Amino acid sequence: MTRGNAITHSCEPGILYDFGGFPKALYELTYPAIGQPELAQTIQTLLAKKGVQAHLDSRRSFDHGVWIPLLHLRPEADIPIVQISLNVDATPEDLIDLGSHLYSLREQGVAIIASGGLTHNLYDIQMKHQKVADYAARFELWVTEQAQKRNLKALQNASVKNPDFKQSHPTPEHYLPLLIAMGATTKEDEFSQLTSPIQHHSISMTSFLWQGVS
Structure with a gap:
């Protein structure tokens, strides 16, 4: 940062x-x-x-x-x-706008990759604990649903609107890159979810892919 x-x-x-x-x-x-x-x-x-x-x-x-x-x-x-x-x-709105500004690079064959994590609570990691934290499971599902619907407003306001945000992201830097990625998409893009099980109780690395429909 x-x-x-x-x-x-x-x-x-x-x-x-x-x-x-x-x-x-x-x-x-x-x-x-x-x-x-x-x-x-x-x-x-x-x-x-x-x-x-x-x-x-x-x-x-x-x-x-x-x-x-x-x-x-x-x-x-x-x-x-x-x-x-x-x-x-940058505000969440700024980050979505940044992604939108970068969209034209996709038309030139440039892949736009935004990395982070759907949940990233290092304070709650339990290396030998297989049980998934309830808040992490709920937040992962909610973000996935909003991303699939391309609900930019909901994702932009997640920190104040979603009750599981603070536990899922004690600090927001692993969530915010998603907003840049979302800004670089269109309603016509094909959405795919690359699922990864929540690990160590509180870490979700589930990823999303948006591709133009040829």
Whole structure:
């Protein structure tokens, strides 16, 4: 997360191990993906035309929100990547608008990936506990229903409207990327749910995919 919108602008950004308290093996993983400065400049120009300021950051590396999911999705690390940071000053409405501004990139063959988690309560993790937290199950189901209906207003206001939000997300940074993804969709898109069981009592990594209908 950054103040303002930062865009990676380097051919070889490298990766950040921006987490702590995990097994040593996690810090030995690598993901040698390359960047694409030309695309970064295109994104900056595109956003500027929409009145959104973003700066190019040639020193910023890919954080774990980028390389951990892609390590599973594309282990070959053979696709150029540009990361846009999560702006701490952005409102939920701003994030939906950001996704909308980026939509045209899809028409150029650019995949827009927003990573986070449907629930992310690290304070309630129980590594040996197989029972799913009731609040996590309810929130996962609710978000899935709203995403499938493309109910942007409900998802935008989840933090104040859904009683399970605070337990599911003690801090909101793992939820907010969903709003960017939703903003980059249309009513005509085909919706798919990639289900993953809730793990360790309180962690849902269920994902959604929107594709244009050809």
